[in-house]
Amino acid sequence: MKIDKNISIKPYNTFGIDCLASYFCELSSLTDLQELIASDLFKKEKHLILGRGSNVLFTKDFEGIVIHNSIKGIVIDAEEEDYIHLRVNSGELWHDLVMYCVRHQWGGVENLSLIPGTVGAAPIQNIGAYGVEVKDVIEKVEVIDLHNGHTRVLSKEECKFGYRESVFKHEREKNFFISSVTLTLTKKNHRFTTSYGALNSTLNQMNHGVQTLQAISEAVIKIRTEKLPDHQAMGNAGSFFKNPEISESLFQKIKEQYPSIPFYPAANQQVKVPAGWLIEQCGWKGKRIGDAGVHAHQALVLINYGHASGEEIFSLSKKISVSVKEKFSITLTPEVNIF
Ligand code: EPU
Numbered sequence: 001m002k003i004d005k006n007i008s009i010k011p012y013n014t015f016g017i018d019c020l021a022s023y024f025c026e027l028s029s030l031t032d033l034q035e036l037i038a039s040d041l042f043k044k045e046k047h048l049i050l051g052r053g054s055n056v057l058f059t060k061d062f063e064g065i066v067i068h069n070s071i072k073g074i075v076i077d078a079e080e081e082d083y084i085h086l087r088v089n090s091g092e093l094w095h096d097l098v099m100y101c102v103r104h105q106w107g108g109v110e111n112l113s114l115i116p117g118t119v120g121a122a123p124i125q126n127i128g129a130y131g132v133e134v135k136d137v138i139e140k141v142e143v144i145d146l147h148n149g150h151t152r153v154l155s156k157e158e159c160k161f162g163y164r165e166s167v168f169k170h171e172r173e174k175n176f177f178i179s180s181v182t183l184t185l186t187k188k189n190h191r192f193t194t195s196y197g198a199l200n201s202t203l204n205q206m207n208h209g210v211q212t213l214q215a216i217s218e219a220v221i222k223i224r225t226e227k228l229p230d231h232q233a234m235g236n237a238g239s240f241f242k243n244p245e246i247s248e249s250l251f252q253k254i255k256e257q258y259p260s261i262p263f264y265p266a267a268n269q270q271v272k273v274p275a276g277w278l279i280e281q282c283g284w285k286g287k288r289i290g291d292a293g294v295h296a297h298q299a300l301v302l303i304n305y306g307h308a309s310g311e312e313i314f315s316l317s318k319k320i321s322v323s324v325k326e327k328f329s330i331t332l333t334p335e336v337n338i339f
Contacts, residue, residue, distance in 0.1 A: 001025065001032040003041065009066055013053035014116060016235030017310040021048075021066035027091070028070050030144070030179060037149045041065065047146070048339065049177060051118030052093065055125060055237055057338045059310035069120055069177075074100065077182055082189060085139060087182045090120025094127070102217045107190030108137040108183065110217040111199070114224045116231065116238065120178040124168040125335070126161045130220055131193040135161035137183045143176035151179070163266075164242050164335055192216060198223050227298045235304030236295070240317060241332040244278075245270040254328055275324075275332055276300035282323040292316045314338060 007024035010016055023045060027033050036042050046064035050056070071091035078085040084106050088097055094117050098109045111132035115122075122134045123141050138161075141154045160167040167173045192211045194200050202219040203209055229236050243264075251271040255261055258281070266272040279285065279299040286296035291308035294316070295301040302313055321332045 001027070001035050003036075003039075003065070007066075009050075009053070009058065009062065012050055012066070012068060013056055013058060013237075014231035014235060015053075015057055015237050015304050015310070015313065016231070017058045017304065017308075017313075019058040019310065020061040022061070022063050023065040024068065025065055026068045026070060028072075030071065033071075033144060033177060033179075034149055036065075036067070037144075037146060049120075051091070051121040052116060054116035054231070055121065055336055057237060057310050057313055057334075057336050059314050059338060062339060067177075069118060071179070079187075082187055084185050084187055085182055086185060087180050088119045089180050090118060090178045092119045093117075094119055094122055098217065101185060102213050105213060106185035106187060107192075107213050108132075108185040109134075110213045111193055111196075111220055113217045113220040119181050123159060123161070123166055123178065123181060125164045126166050128164070130196040130199045130223075133161070133163075135159070135166075137185060139182045139184045141178055141182070142180045143173075144179050146175045146177055152176070163245075163272075228301060229295055229297075229303060234295075235308075236301050237336045239275070239300045239335050240302045241275040241279075241300060241321075242335045243272050243275050244330050244332060245272050246330055247271075250329065273330070274300070278324045278328055278330060278332075279320055282320070282327055284320055284323070289316055289319075294320070 004024045007021050008018055009021050010018040025036055047067055048062060049067045049069060051069055069091040071089045073089040075087050076084060077087045094115050097119055098113050101109050111130040112127060115127050115129060123138060127134050138156050141159055143152050145152060168176060194203055194211060199219055202223055203215060206219055207215040245266045248269055248271055262274050262277055264272045276299045284294045285299040287294050290312055291305040292312040293303045293305055295303050302317060304313060324330055324332050
């Protein structure tokens with residue numbers, strides 16, 4: 001295991017922000033991790049675990065150790081007639097795993113095609129798209145407690161999954177290094193989820209509505225490619241904010257003025273409204289301040305057009321939040337982790 005000093009983390013965050021990490025460590029095995037935990041440097045410095053950096057915004061240099069997780073490997077944990085249980089090491093790329101499952105005809109993750117990031121990052125924010133969340137297929141998550149190097153296995157219930165939420169975002173569990181994720185996937189009698197409007201219409205267009213794992217994956221890839229910018233061409237971290245959940249009374253008040261507002265039912269009699277729609281109504285879609293901008297096809301995605309600093313992106317996000325608050329009395333919460 002090698003630790004480098006004063007490394008630019010531009011290649012390790014999809015916003016393409018050029019910041020420095022005081023120390024940078026690449027992990028390719030759990031032995032590397034145990035060696036790091038035992039080191040004096042680790043005891044002295046704060047740390048940040050990065051997968052592919054697809055959900056972070058750096059607003060300043062990171063004074064500590066950035067740990068880059070490249071621990072790969074997929075094994076079959078168990079197999080039954082109808083299901084396969086797949087244990088996947090956390091440094092695998094999520095989309096590569098989805099493609100591997102689709103190729104083997106294992107169902108459950110096809111709606112989550114083309115989501116950037118690693119397998120280890122997926123449970124932290126309970127990644128979701130087109131009616132499916134990763135919690136729907138997670139059986140258990142294995143972690144290493146960075147305080148003492150001990151291994152623990154958390155059941156799906158112990159992960160406390162919610163909308164872009166899990167126990168791994170809480171203070172104590174932030175110190176867990178996710179080492180592997182075990183998924184339960186269908187081998188036959190797949191449960192297709194295709195009711196999401198855009199997915200349904202794209203499937204009809206592309207495959208006359210025929211539902212296979214391959215067809216759903218291809219349709220999702222088509223929608224995402226059209227709507228969401230490729231971070232290699234334009235730095236971004238996907239949705240910048242979460243979709244807010246508001247009270248029924250506030251929703252009704254907004255609906256009187258904007259009868260076409262899209263919405264979804266949420267827990268506790270709340271209503272979920274798309275942040276992208278709110279941001280567009282405030283006139284931000286396609287706007288640009290210097291090299292920081294709002295994507296022209298999806299207002300929920302903030303863009304680094306080249307040389308924006310993390311501060312500039314963050315400042316744009318604050319301006320957007322203020323105008324949404326003023327117009328709709330709704331507070332937006334970032335989905336992206338800001339450092
Ligand atoms: N909308 C607008 N203007 C916009 C963007 C969206 O009016 O600029 C409207 C759309 O017309 C649609 C609604 O808002 O009626 C929802 O839009 P979309 O289907 O694009 O999804 P989203 O709610 O903006 C969420 C996830 C995405 C996920 C898609 C598809 C969050 C924060 N985002 O976006 O996840 O891919 O649904 O399921 O929940 C991510 O988390 O990084 C991400 C990309």
